[in-house]
Amino acid sequence: METIQILLLGFVQGITEFLPISSSGHLVLAPLLFGYELQSLAFDVSVHLGTLAAVILYFRHEVVRMVLAVMGSMRTRRLEDPDARLGWMLLLATLPVVLLGLPLKSVLEYLRQDETLIALVIAGTTIGFGLLLWWADWSGRRSRDEYSIGWRDAVIVGLMQAVAIIPGTSRSGITITAGLMLGLTRQAASRFSFLLAIPTILMAGALETLDLLEAQDPTDWSALGLGGAVSFVVAYLTIHFFLRFIERISMLPFVLYRFLLGGVILFLVW
Template sequence: MDAVQILLLASVQGFTEFLPISSSGHLILTPGLLGYALQSLAFDVAVHLGTLAAVVLYFRHELLTMTLAIGGSIRHRSLVNPNAQLGWMLLLATLPILVLGFPLKSLLEFIRGDPQLVALVIASTTVGFGLLLWLADGVGKRRRDEYHLGWGTALLIGLFQAIAIIPGTSRSGITMTAGLFLGLTRKAASRFSFLLSIPTILIAGLMETHHLIASPVPVAWGELWLGTFLSFIVAYLTISVFLRYIERMSMLPFVLYRLILGLLIYWIILF
């Protein structure tokens, strides 16, 4: 990979990971549209780890508070503290990806091997889940914050997140959609989605890193580190701006973008 390709893909990942428009879909589409060979899954994981570092840094105070609150809830066997409850709900919402991750990862690798199929899947999920996001934003009550999720609602959001391993779905988009359907405000749905990305990306990153270390195939670690750093910078800026403005805007701009992108992919496939 040359420096321009690394910069482009890392920026795409950093910008799209926390917007409801699918980072995985863009990481697959971008090299195809620009004539590059599809980058390795290892590079995809590397730039995801960059976005992980960004979200951890952004929510560092909340993460420390939740960790201490969870410790207190274990000692006192109580969930009265809202920070402890939020922390436990995030852990619960992570369970579905642990159970469904392996079979869905096999599906992802199968899809990535067929350019025609992957384009069709991305187009379909981009449009379909974009319309679902629009519906959730329209009918959701938007009355609760992320500190008032129950066990059932957290688990449901986690089940929605597991679907996002399919390219074009958007992990942030599908979890925001679930949150909005369940009555969260736009900002609360976004914050819960961003916080939920931390254990999810960490698990995937650790698994792939172990695979890379154990593999006899040479790894271009310099490219991976550069991609990680660049995606970190872009992701941090994206989180900051998105959370600042999300309550004053609807999800409609992202829905329209998804519809246009999906229809464009269909057009390219068919014509």
Template sequence: MDYLQIIVLATLQGVTEFLPVSSSAHLILVPVLTDWEDQGLAFDIAVHVGTLLAVVTYFHRELQQMAAEWGRSMTTLRLSPSARLAWGLLLATIPVCIAGLVLKEAVESHLRSPLAIAAGLIGFGLLLAWADWRSRGKENEYDLTWAGMAFIGCAQALALFPGTSRSGITITAALMLGLSREGASRFSFLLSIPVILLAGGLQVVQLFQSAEAIDWMALLMGVIIAGISAVLCIHYFLVFIRRAGMQVFVIYRIFLGITLLALFWEGGF
């Protein structure tokens, strides 16, 4: 991998992991617009490590408090708001784990086409537009009920379908439940932590089973660039949505979906 490829792919992963715009759509466009070879599984793991470090760094105070009070709750059997949120994040992760085990092969075999991704971009983008337009919520992530967290977790399972966007569908579900834009986004970002850990763990297993050569310098650059771009993305995204909402991301999703349709229509679904 050359430096330009490392910078572009790591930045793309760092930004699209948390914006509601679908990383799978962007990763399909990269080989269309370039002649780059596949970056390999090791690099995919590296950029996921970078995004994980970014979200853990950004929310480190909340995570420290959640971890301490979650551990305390197992001995006292009393739930503080932080302990309750920690348990809720675990609850909300269960549906995507089950869906991943049941549907992963079917989705990868039949729904990875550019046109299917375009349909997901446009369809779920319009759903995000509706949820954001009707949103008048002022609640934050600590106000979610158990049922609400389970609902967002079930919505997250839809992100297995390419073009949906994990952050996009979880933010949409949280907005539908009455959370503020910031509260919905913060819960979505926190919910990404167990998902990235699980996905990264599976990738590590696959890496050990392969005989892929490893370029350690490329991996280190990927971790650093993905991490920095992800931290900046989280910070400025939360600032931006307080003022402008989600509609600009909806417009971008629709534009990107139309672009994929224009490029790949002859190929069919």
């Protein structure tokens, strides 16, 4: 891989993983738009690990509190601690990905075989789920925080997250949409989405690593390291500024971007 390609894809993954605009869609589209070959599975793993490291570092205090609280609740069998309750809800919201991830992964592998088909799918999901995000942001009550999430809410968010394996959907976008539909504030929906990324990316990265080990392809470790480092730095900054300004700017800029991107893809394909 050329250095400029590594930097581009690391930046794309870092900024799109936590914005509601689809990282998987952009990682597929970027090589097509700039004339590169589709990057290897190993590179995808490295940039996802970079974003995983970023979200863990950013929420390190919350993660430590939740882990300790969840362990304490296992001893006492009580969920009075808000951190314990939030931790269990995050684990519950991860279950649909565990159950549906492999069947949906086969759909993704089929789509990746046809560049035109996957471009059309990305265009459709980018526009369609952009509309859903706009509706949820416009109609949501925005009166709850992430600590108020119950088991039904967690299951709903988890089921919607499972759909995000289809390129263009956006994992963060669909989970933030679900949170807004359930009455969470923009920041609460975003925080729950970002925390949910930790177990989700961890599991996805583990599965991709197993596939990588089975493939036994030659590995360019310098490319993987550089891509992961770039995605880490960009993702950390993205999380910080997104959470800082989202209550003021709303979801509209991201919705408009999704409409524009979907339209450009359709224009290029047709």
